[in-house]
Amino acid sequence: MKIITCYKWALDEEDIIIDKQSREVITGRAKYRISPYDRNALECGVRFAEANGGEIVALTVGGPETAGSTKDVLSRGANRAVYIACPELAAADSAATSRALAAAVNKIGDFDLIICGEGSSDNYAQQTGPRLAELLGVPVVSYVSKAEIEGNMLRAERKLEDGMEAVETPLPALITVLPDINEARIPSLKQILAAGRKPVDPFTIEDLNLPADMIKPLSARLSTQGAVTDRRCVVLQGDGAAIELVGILKSEGIC
Amino acid sequence: MYDMSLTEEENLMIQSVKEFTQTTIAPAVKEIDISGEFPWDIVNKLIDLGLHAMPVPAEYGGPGLSSVMSAILAEELAKGCPGIATTVGANGLTSYPILLTGTEAQKKLYFDLLMSGKLAAFCLTEPNAGSDAGAVATTAVKEGGEYVLNGQKTFITNGGVAGVYTVFATQDKSKGIKGLSAFIVERDRPGISVGKEENKMGIRASNTTDVFLENVRIPADHLLGKEGEGFKIAMQTLDKARPIVGAISVGLSQAALDASIKYSKERQQFGKPICANQALQFMLADMAIQTEAARWLVHRACYLIDAGLPYGKESAIAKTFASDTAMKVTTDAVQIFGGYGYSRDYPIEKMMRDAKIMQIFEGTNQVQRMVIAGQLLR
Ligand SMILES: Cc1cc2nc3c(=O)[nH]c(=O)nc-3n(C[C@H](O)[C@H](O)[C@H](O)COP(=O)(O)OP(=O)(O)OC[C@H]3O[C@@H](n4cnc5c(N)ncnc54)[C@H](O)[C@@H]3O)c2cc1C
Numbered sequence: 001m002k003i004i005t006c007y008k009w010a011l012d013e014e015d016i017i018i019d020k021q022s023r024e025v026i027t028g029r030a031k032y033r034i035s036p037y038d039r040n041a042l043e044c045g046v047r048f049a050e051a052n053g054g055e056i057v058a059l060t061v062g063g064p065e066t067a068g069s070t071k072d073v074l075s076r077g078a079n080r081a082v083y084i085a086c087p088e089l090a091a092a093d094s095a096a097t098s099r100a101l102a103a104a105v106n107k108i109g110d111f112d113l114i115i116c117g118e119g120s121s122d123n124y125a126q127q128t129g130p131r132l133a134e135l136l137g138v139p140v141v142s143y144v145s146k147a148e149i150e151g152n153m154l155r156a157e158r159k160l161e162d163g164m165e166a167v168e169t170p171l172p173a174l175i176t177v178l179p180d181i182n183e184a185r186i187p188s189l190k191q192i193l194a195a196g197r198k199p200v201d202p203f204t205i206e207d208l209n210l211p212a213d214m215i216k217p218l219s220a221r222l223s224t225q226g227a228v229t230d231r232r233c234v235v236l237q238g239d240g241a242a243i244e245l246v247g248i249l250k251s252e253g254i255c
Numbered sequence: 256m257y258d259m260s261l262t263e264e265e266n267l268m269i270q271s272v273k274e275f276t277q278t279t280i281a282p283a284v285k286e287i288d289i290s291g292e293f294p295w296d297i298v299n300k301l302i303d304l305g306l307h308a309m310p311v312p313a314e315y316g317g318p319g320l321s322s323v324m325s326a327i328l329a330e331e332l333a334k335g336c337p338g339i340a341t342t343v344g345a346n347g348l349t350s351y352p353i354l355l356t357g358t359e360a361q362k363k364l365y366f367d368l369l370m371s372g373k374l375a376a377f378c379l380t381e382p383n384a385g386s387d388a389g390a391v392a393t394t395a396v397k398e399g400g401e402y403v404l405n406g407q408k409t410f411i412t413n414g415g416v417a418g419v420y421t422v423f424a425t426q427d428k429s430k431g432i433k434g435l436s437a438f439i440v441e442r443d444r445p446g447i448s449v450g451k452e453e454n455k456m457g458i459r460a461s462n463t464t465d466v467f468l469e470n471v472r473i474p475a476d477h478l479l480g481k482e483g484e485g486f487k488i489a490m491q492t493l494d495k496a497r498p499i500v501g502a503i504s505v506g507l508s509q510a511a512l513d514a515s516i517k518y519s520k521e522r523q524q525f526g527k528p529i530c531a532n533q534a535l536q537f538m539l540a541d542m543a544i545q546t547e548a549a550r551w552l553v554h555r556a557c558y559l560i561d562a563g564l565p566y567g568k569e570s571a572i573a574k575t576f577a578s579d580t581a582m583k584v585t586t587d588a589v590q591i592f593g594g595y596g597y598s599r600d601y602p603i604e605k606m607m608r609d610a611k612i613m614q615i616f617e618g619t620n621q622v623q624r625m626v627i628a629g630q631l632l633r
Contacts, residue, residue, distance in 0.1 A: 071263050186274050189305035189318035192267045 001054030001112045001149075004105060005045040005078065006128070007038035008120045009062050009069040018226030025226045032065055034072060037117030039184040041177050045115050046077035046185075048149055055079045057108055061100040063090030067202065074195035075187035082108060082201045084208070093217040094127035100215050101128070102135035103208040113154065114174040118143060129176035139169040145180040257558070265324055272328050275304060276335035284336045284460070288605050291452070291459040293416055298342060302372045306332070307346045310354060315366035322495075322557035326502035330550070333506025337609040338460030340503045342374070345412035345461075347499055348617070349375035351492040352421050352437055356480035365419060365439055373418030378408040378440075378466055379489055386622050388423075389432035389486055393468060395424035402438060402478065404446075404471040410616075414464035415449045418442050422468065423485050435485030439477045446471035457608035495560060497570045497617055501553040501577035504613045508546040508581045511588035511606045515539060519591055535591060542584045549577035568630040575623040578613035585610040 015030035034042075045056045058078035060066055066085035074081050084100055092100065105111065114136075116129035126142070133140035141147075145159040154173055158165040159180060187195075205215065236244050249255045261269075279297055287294050301307060309325045311317020320328070325347060333340035346369070353365045369375060384390040393406025404424055408414070420440045427434035440447070450465030480488055516539060519530035529535055556573040559566035585607040589596035596603040614620045 068263075072267060075267055186271050186278075186304060187267065188303060189268055189271070189309070189320070192264050192271065193313075193318055195267075196264060 001049070001052055002057065002110060003045040003048060003054060004057045004059050004108060004111050004114045005038070005042045006101060006114065006116045006132070007042060007058060007060050007069075007073060008035040008117075008122075008128075009033075009060055009066045010035040010120055010122045013121060018228060020228055023225040023228055025224050032069065034069065034076075035117060035120040035122070037119060037121070037177065037179055039076065039117075040179050040181050041115040041117045042073065042076050042078060043182045043184040044147065044175075044177055045113075047182065048113070049077075052149060054112075057082055057111075059083070059101065059104055059108070061085075061089050061097055061104065062092065063087060070200045071192070071195040074198045074200075075192040076184070077191070078198075080199045080201065082203060084203045084205060086205055088205060088212065088215055091217055091221070092215060093219050094123075094125050094131055095218040096215045098128050098131035098135060100205070100208075100210060101132050103210050103214075104203050105132070105136060107203060107208060112171045113149070114138070114172075116174065116176045118176045118178050126176070129174060133174040136174070139173045140176070141167055141169060141173065142176045144175045144177045147175060147177070147181065259554070265327075268320075268324065269327060269331060271304065272306065272331040275301070275306075276331055280332070280335035280339055284605075285602070287336070287338070287460045291454065293462045294339065294460055295416075297339060298374070298416075299372075301339070301343065306343055307372075307374060308350075308366075308369045309343070310347050310350050311366050311369055312354075315362060316370045317366065322498065322560040323554055326498055326553050326557045329499050329502040330506040330509070330553075333503040334510040336460050337503050337507050337613075338458035340506065341412060341458050341461040341612075342416075344496070344499045344503060345377060346375050348492065348496040349377045349413075349417075349419070349421050351495045352377075352479050352488050353439070355491055355495075356437075356484070356488055358476075360476065361439060361479065368419045368441070374413045374416050376411050376413040376417035376420045376466070377492070378411050378414075378420050378422045380410050381407060382409050386619055388489060389435070391423055391425050391435055391485075392428070393422070393424040394428075395426050395436055395438065397426070397475065398472075400475050401472045402475060404438065404440065404468040404473065406468050408466040408468070409450075410453065410463055411466050412461055412463055412616075414462065414466045415452060416462045420466065421479070423489055424468075425485075426482060430483070432486035433483050435489070436482050437479040437485040437488045438473055439479065440468075440471065440473055444471050444473060456611060457605070458612055493617055494567045494570050497574035497623075498553050498556040498560070500613055500617050501549065501556070501573040504574075504577035504581035504610070505546060505550045505553055507606055507610050507613070508542070508549060508577075508584040511581075511585045511603065512539070512542045512546055514603060514606075515542065515588045515591045518595075522593075529591075538587055538591065542587055545580040546584060549573075549580040552576050568627055571618075571623040571626045574613075574617065575620045575627070578610070578620060581610040581613050582607075 009032050011027055011030040012033045017026040049056050056078045057080050058073040059082045061084040064085050066083050070081040119126040130140050141156045143158040144156045146157040148155050152171050153168050155168045305318050308317045309320045313319040329340050379388055395402045395404050422438050422440045423435055425434045446469045448467045453463040519535055520528050522529045552573040556566055556569040559569055588603050589607050592603045595601045
């Protein structure tokens with residue numbers, strides 16, 4: 001069984017600072033790491049492979065920094081890492097990302113299952129998985145909180161806002177998983193040391209014959225501003241407190 | 256050139272241990288400190304990560320980490336719980352006699368046990384042999400192809416949880432330190448029993464017990480090095496392990512400093528955060544200066560070990576300075592937290608209790624100063 005798990009090499013939001021005055025998002029000190037839900041996607045693949053045997057290919061596309069992600073992902077149980085890292089993909093949106101991923105998946109060849117995280121920690125657009133499935137012409141199951149494989153069928157539970165849905169689909173298929181699906185294991189010292197000996201395939205957009213307009217973002221981000229919550233603590237006392245409170249809430253546009 | 260950079264793999268290992276410390280150790284420390292129960296669930300996960308076998312060479316299935324890396328990872332663990340870091344440290348301590356003097360067969364025997372997930376314990380101290388380790392009274396008598404061990408070991412870290420011990424015993428008390436020999440002793444040999452667990456002031460997550468040996472028979476090939484080399488092996492082992500006590504101390508200091516910085520920004524008195532007072536700022540600065548200095552003393556001692564250069568004095572200096580620093584920095588942290596620092600509802604007083612042992616075990620800081628002075632005046 002061949003499983004491809006997709007991951008995004010994203011900035012760690014814990015390192016991102018928001019300037020309170022200008023609301024500028026300062027990423028200068030932020031480091032890259034595997035987007036957290038994608039760790040669950042990889043763990044899901046590793047558990048399938050442990051149970052049913054098989055190979056796990058970890059796949060990512062992104063800017064040049066993406067090339068530095070392979071040892072991390074290989075230490076978490078993937079057998080092989082494939083990436084496309086180039087400046088053209090640095091500002092990729094879900095459309096461009098999914099097209100580049102689809103081209104890479106086609107080059108990797110026959111697969112039984114593709115696993116993506118439900119969304120990435122930076123944009124959380126939740127589009128890459130479904131778009132990729134559409135481009136590859138395979139069924140997609142999103143919001144997966146539980147999954148099992150039996151023969152050629154994948155059974156999954158989808159955690160939706162108003163309840164759970166049980167679905168099944170034949171393989172090959174693509175699923176996008178929620179963090180509820182598992183607890184991603186922490187790599188052991190030996191897994192980390194072994195990561196450097198596993199195969200890594202850098203694909204290029206030239207190899208994949210990807211024309212420039214295929215990986216051009218359809219949408220462009222014009223600006224980003226951080227959300228700043230301004231908290232105040234006002235204590236009202238005395239007989240007129242309730243009336244005063246209503247006055248404040250009105251002036252703030254709350255009631 | 257003295258290169259202080261780390262490889263990508265080493266950075267990933269640090270990341271793994273940081274994550275383990277934050278997600279697995281940190282949420283449990285308060286409860287373990289109260290109960291004093293050995294945290295097998297956490298230790299088993301730590302064994303899965305390979306953290307109990309850091310110095311085990313790759314040819315025996317271990318990660319074969321350098322001393323510098325072992326120190327860095329011990330510091331990370333200690334930021335979460337110095338008691339758990341001590342459990343790991345004792346495994347390293349017990350491994351060094353085998354690494355230093357073990358034959359191929361002994362290495363295989365011992366490292367196989369470790370790699371199968373067993374803990375280990377270093378049995379030197381006795382009721383009447385503490386700082387004066389040469390006064391060991393446990394006896395080893397050779398009978399045919401076996402040695403028979405009799406005696407009592409005390410204050411043994413991992414004593415009640417280990418699967419294998421290194422035991423120091425005398426074959427001839429009249430020979431003093433020249434009469435000592437070192438042995439590998441598996442826990443399941445008949446005649447071994449474990450005393451009650453010490454009810455300790457700090458590092459309560461670690462297991463400390465007496466170990467009793469009553470006519471314990473071991474094959475003669477369990478002797479480490481030669482007969483009479485036991486004291487030398489014990490001293491070489493402790494020289495090599497002391498920087499790890501230093502590293503645990505640095506982790507404690509750093510955790511106390513980080514908590515103090517955070518708290519001093521949040522706590523308001525006289526209408527401003529307490530960190531707005533220069534008196535506190537200078538305390539924080541001094542804590543940082545000492546912690547940083549301790550860290551680099553530890554790393555330098557480890558570097559000397561890894562480079563195959565003499566390290567006895569530097570190792571003693573690193574252990575002494577780092578543990579004295581941990582005591583001072585954690586005491587200052589309690590001061591910065593004020594009354595809350597003294598309360599068991601806050602994590603700070605535990606750090607101060609945990610710090611104290613670092614000045615005592617693996618040779619008290621008085622004994623370290625004797626060792627350092629001895630080297631200076633040679
Ligand atoms: C929690 C814990 C874990 C331990 N783990 C282990 C272990 O895994 N294996 C092991 O073998 N041992 C272990 N020990 C024992 C530890 O190493 C000893 O406690 C330590 O070496 C001191 O010995 P002692 O307690 O007998 O003190 P003593 O030697 O009685 O010392 C008492 C005091 O006298 C001072 N002193 C003694 N002699 C001199 C001198 N000549 N000059 C100046 N001052 C002196 C000491 O510095 C100390 O302040 C552990 C102890 C504890 C508490």
